Amino acid sequence: MGRSPCCDKVGLKKGPWTPEEDQKLLAHIEEHGHGSWRALPAKAGLQRCGKSCRLRWTNYLRPDIKRGKFSLQEEQTIIQLHALLGNRWSAIATHLPKRTDNEIKNYWNTHLKKRLDKMGIDPVTHKPKNDALKLSDGQSKNAANLSHMAQWESARLEAEARLVRQSKLRSNTFTNPLNSPEFSSSTSSPMKNPVGLPGPARCLDILKAWNVGGAMVGLGGELESPTSTLSYSENAPPMSTAGIGENSTAFVDFVGNSSGSSEAGIMKEEGKEDWKGFENSSNLPEYRDGIANSVSFTSGIHDISLPVENAWESESLRVNSEHVPSGNFVQRFTDLLLSTAGADRSFSGDGGSLSGDGGGEWDNGCGPSGSGNDKNYWNSILNLVNSSNSDSPLF
DNA sequence: AAACTCCTCAACCGCGATCTG
DNA sequence: TCAGATCGCGGTTGAGGAGTT
Numbered sequence: 205m206g207r208s209p210c211c212d213k214v215g216l217k218k219g220p221w222t223p224e225e226d227q228k229l230l231a232h233i234e235e236h237g238h239g240s241w242r243a244l245p246a247k248a249g250l251q252r253c254g255k256s257c258r259l260r261w262t263n264y265l266r267p268d269i270k271r272g273k274f275s276l277q278e279e280q281t282i283i284q285l286h287a288l289l290g291n292r293w294s295a296i297a298t299h300l301p302k303r304t305d306n307e308i309k310n311y312w313n314t315h316l317k318k319r320l321d322k323m324g325i326d327p328v329t330h331k332p333k334n335d336a337l338k339l340s341d342g343q344s345k346n347a348a349n350l351s352h353m354a355q356w357e358s359a360r361l362e363a364e365a366r367l368v369r370q371s372k373l374r375s376n377t378f379t380n381p382l383n384s385p386e387f388s389s390s391t392s393s394p395m396k397n398p399v400g401l402p403g404p405a406r407c408l409d410i411l412k413a414w415n416v417g418g419a420m421v422g423l424g425g426e427l428e429s430p431t432s433t434l435s436y437s438e439n440a441p442p443m444s445t446a447g448i449g450e451n452s453t454a455f456v457d458f459v460g461n462s463s464g465s466s467e468a469g470i471m472k473e474e475g476k477e478d479w480k481g482f483e484n485s486s487n488l489p490e491y492r493d494g495i496a497n498s499v500s501f502t503s504g505i506h507d508i509s510l511p512v513e514n515a516w517e518s519e520s521l522r523v524n525s526e527h528v529p530s531g532n533f534v535q536r537f538t539d540l541l542l543s544t545a546g547a548d549r550s551f552s553g554d555g556g557s558l559s560g561d562g563g564g565e566w567d568n569g570c571g572p573s574g575s576g577n578d579k580n581y582w583n584s585i586l587n588l589v590n591s592s593n594s595d596s597p598l599f
Numbered sequence: 600a601a602a603c604t605c606c607t608c609a610a611c612c613g614c615g616a617t618c619t620g
Numbered sequence: 621t622c623a624g625a626t627c628g629c630g631g632t633t634g635a636g637g638a639g640t641t
Binding site: 601602603604605606607608609610611612613614615616617618619620 | 622623624625626627628629630631632633634635636637638639640641
């Protein structure tokens with residue numbers, strides 16, 4: 205697989221773009237779409253390589269880019285998603301509408317990373333730097349669990365991406381034509397999805413699953429060996445990806461919703477419509493009972509229109525509900541992860557005590573009291589986890 | 600006001616994945 | 621099946637602005 209020469213052709217300009225170049229690129233894309241990036245510069249009359257044009261468009265010229273300061277909520281989202289996904293900026297960007305991966309990456313590197321660092325949190329692992337000193341208490345275990353969750357989610361995402369690619373190959377007739385490469389290129393959809401990802405990256409799927417009422421219970425006790433059953437469809441072969449098991453006991457049918465969105469690639473509101481329902485719902489009690497160990501996703505072939513909240517509330521799903529953490533861990537964890545900007549989660553470096561001795565009080569600014577502006581995100585999680593220890597099978 | 604340092608972020612680079620003939 | 625072409629991603633760089641001495 206040889207690499208193609210890109211910018212090493214002589215005569216091609218590098219460096220900052222001029223307004224004239226921007227104008228040419230914009231005008232061309234607006235009129236013709238970007239089509240082949242490789243061919244674009246010549247067509248547009250630009251002395252640039254296609255790669256440079258693509259970068260300029262995706263990171264700067266796209267009309268739907270939001271520029272300027274990141275909001276508190278955006279910061280929170282970045283940190284949370286980074287904890288889950290690591291440096292997968294494109295995946296993170298799909299959950300931050302109108303922000304580019306490059307911008308998020310820059311913001312992380314120049315602001316958030318330093319902030320976490322100042323707080324004594326390792327920005328890579330999102331664990332307290334002095335974690336080693338706390339091996340004896342519950343925090344390290346909790347942190348490890350969260351880390352496992354992140355690893356599990358990461359593996360799941362990768363498997364899911366593969367799955368979706370396979371799905372796309374075999375189910376073109378089921379997918380919205382907006383998702384076709386032709387459409388993507390001809391409309392130069394500014395935030396079109398990466399090929400093969402028919403919806404917004406679903407790295408929050410697990411959060412949704414938790415949020416809808418107890419999927420974590422299904423994960424309960426399994427975090428140490430997360431095995432996602434990324435179920436595909438009735439005829440689909442089992443995924444070969446590590447971590448994908450065969451015991452698909454329940455399907456959360458995640459329809460490739462962005463294909464119908466007018467803003468392909470932009471995260472839809474984390475709405476219930478993302479969840480079309482469940483398949484094999486008869487298995488869900490078993491699932492909730494902790495036997496099943498994952499949430500499974502399909503790729504949009506199924507369209508079981510049972511609203512997820514109803515699904516969870518259905519009689520069958522209430523079976524064995526005694527296993528649901530009475531402390532409402534799920535809700536609070538999700539509140540933390542998806543909390544709105546009302547909470548003042550200050551990251552100012554001076555308040556970052558990680559003692560974690562708050563007695564499980566949810567006083568970090570995200571919870572009911574909402575006043576703890578001297579707490580930090582990680583402490584919030586740890587407090588949450590601590591407070592959930594007693595009643596959750598998770599930890 | 601000049602020199603220096605720090606910070607930001609647009610842009611580049613290189614690689615892996617995917618597409619295509 | 622293979623190899624070249626293309627794309628997208630993540631890491632890194634460096635110009636220029638801001639802040640400090």
